[in-house]
Every structure is written in C-alpha cells, then in structure tokens.
Amino acid sequence: KAGVTQTPRYLIKTRGQQVTLSCSPISGHRSVSWYQQTPGQGLQFLFEYFSETQRNKGNFPGRFSGRQFSNSRSEMNVSTLELGDSALYLCASSLLNGGNYEQYFGPGTRLTVT
Amino acid sequence: KNEVEQSPQNLTAQEGEFITINCSYSVGISALHWLQQHPGGGIVSLFMLSSGKKKHGRLIATINIQEKHSSLHITASHPRDSAVYICAVRFNSGGSNYKLTFGKGTLLTVNP
Numbered sequence: 584k585a586g587v588t589q590t591p592r593y594l595i596k597t598r599g600q601q602v603t604l605s606c607s608p609i610s611g612h613r614s615v616s617w618y619q620q621t622p623g624q625g626l627q628f629l630f631e632y633f634s635e636t637q638r639n640k641g642n643f644p645g646r647f648s649g650r651q652f653s654n655s656r657s658e659m660n661v662s663t664l665e666l667g668d669s670a671l672y673l674c675a676s677s678l679l680n681g682g683n684y685e686q687y688f689g690p691g692t693r694l695t696v697t
Numbered sequence: 698k699n700e701v702e703q704s705p706q707n708l709t710a711q712e713g714e715f716i717t718i719n720c721s722y723s724v725g726i727s728a729l730h731w732l733q734q735h736p737g738g739g740i741v742s743l744f745m746l747s748s749g750k751k752k753h754g755r756l757i758a759t760i761n762i763q764e765k766h767s768s769l770h771i772t773a774s775h776p777r778d779s780a781v782y783i784c785a786v787r788f789n790s791g792g793s794n795y796k797l798t799f800g801k802g803t804l805l806t807v808n809p
Contacts, residue, residue, distance in 0.1 A: 616797065620738075626783065626799040639796055671738050686730065686797075688740040 585610065587676050587689035595695045601662040604692045608655050608676030614638075615657040616686065617649060620671040629672075632657050633679070661694075669696045701786050703800035710807050716771040718803045720784030723765065730785040731758050731769050734802070740783075743769070774807045781805070 588607045596602050608615050616639075617629040628641040632651035649659040655676075661668055671693050675686040700723045710716055720729070731743040744751050744758040746767070751758050755774075760767040771778055784800040 618797075625801050626785070628797045628799075641796065673738075673740060675740075685742050685745045687742065688732075691738045691740075693738070 587674060587687050589672075589674055589689040589692050591692060592690065593693050593695075595697060596664050597697055598664055598666060600664050601660060602664060602694060603658055603660045604672055604674075604694075606657045606659075606674035606676075606689055608657070608674075609687055612676035612678050612687070613655050614677045614679055614684070615651055615655065616675045616677070617657070617659050618673045618675070619643075620673060620691075621667075621669070626673075629659065664696045666696050668694065670694060701784055701798050701800040703784050703803050705803060706801065707804045708806070710774050710805070712775060712807055712809050714774050714807075716774050716778070716805065716807075718769045718782050718784075718805070720767045720769070720786075720800055721765060722767075722786045722788075722798075725789050726762075726765075726786050727789045728787045729760055729767050730787075730797070731767075732783040732785060734781040734783060736780075743782075771805075774805075776807045776809050779805055779807050 590605045614633045616631040618626050620626045630637055630649050631639040635651045646662045651657045671691045673691045675688045677684040677686045702721045704719045728747045730745045733741045733743050746760050755772045757770040781802040781804050783802045785797050787797055
C-alpha cells in the first residue's frame, strides 16, 4: 500500500506570494491533518479534515487555509507569505478522525520564504 | 493550559544501553503518540496508546493515566536508533474537538 505523498517536496517563494501544498493520503484513509514544523516552535497543529469538512483548527491566522476533496486528497494554502512561514509542512492521514487512530506522516514539503 | 513536557531534551548513549524518554502532560487526554523523526524530516509513528503498555521489537511504551505520564524505552540501543523522539498528545477538549499537541522532542544519539 502506498504511503502518504506530498507535493512539492521543496518550494521557494517570495514574501507576499501565496502557495498551495498537496497531500495524498493512504488509500482508504479519510482523515488528513496538517502540521507546521519550525526550529523555534517545533511541531504545531494546523487543521484536520474528514469527509471534506474541517473538523479541527489550530491557532494559526486566516492566511492558512485548506480543503479536502471527495477522494480524501487535501490541499493547504498560505496567502500573503511572511518570512516566518518558512517551515516544514507535514501532512498525516488516518483511517478516521476523532483522536484515537494512528497517524501516518508524509515526507513533508519544505517551504522557504525569501 | 494544555501542555506537553518531554525530558531529557538531549540524550547521548553508548550502543547497547537501555534508554528512557519521558513525557508528561497537563490535563486529560484521549490518546498519546510517540513519534520518531530522522534527519531529513520524515516522521514515523511508533506507538499510539491510551492506557497500559505496548511493545514493538526493542521499543516499549507505557502510560500512567492517573499520573499523566508516559515513557518510551529502548532496549539494547543501536546507532540506528539515533533520531528525535516526539511525544504528541490528543487533549480531550470536549465534543469532537481533538487537537494534537506536541512536546519539543528528545534528540537521542547512540554512539557505537
């Protein structure tokens, strides 16, 4: 069974631009969560999607948004990029949502904002 | 405030040693995850537990719900165990609002 895939793996953007990251979950998994990892803050929860609906949201500004499609693939978008948005963005899929299901992580997208 | 504390922050061991990494959290949880992250970023889920103890190969994870504490043990450590180990907790915020909160991680280096 193929694992979680994320595209692109690396991305360089300029301040003020916007970016869209993609995540394809493991086949059959219906929940996708997104996380941001930085050296200063560590791993932080962004949001979780299940059945095309955002179920949970972390403490990030409205510039961070996401969506999930009917095939469970998910995208996250960051608008008006800031230097502090430079980070590793990870997505993870699980069979269902609700907290007690093992999460499978993708390799991440490393975003650099200059 | 929902917090997750890990200790130690850094750990250096000799090959073969028994390793323990600790995780404490502040309030009730629905599940606790132990994750492993190697240089380069890839994260692997090692364990998910809500009570008791789980074992996989040389790795053992325990959780004490009353004391709000979990430990990850590595027996007969090996240089390939060198990685960052992260504790992540799903606090039960009520309803369906489960949020995963992460510890800062423990950098483990196992020397041959």
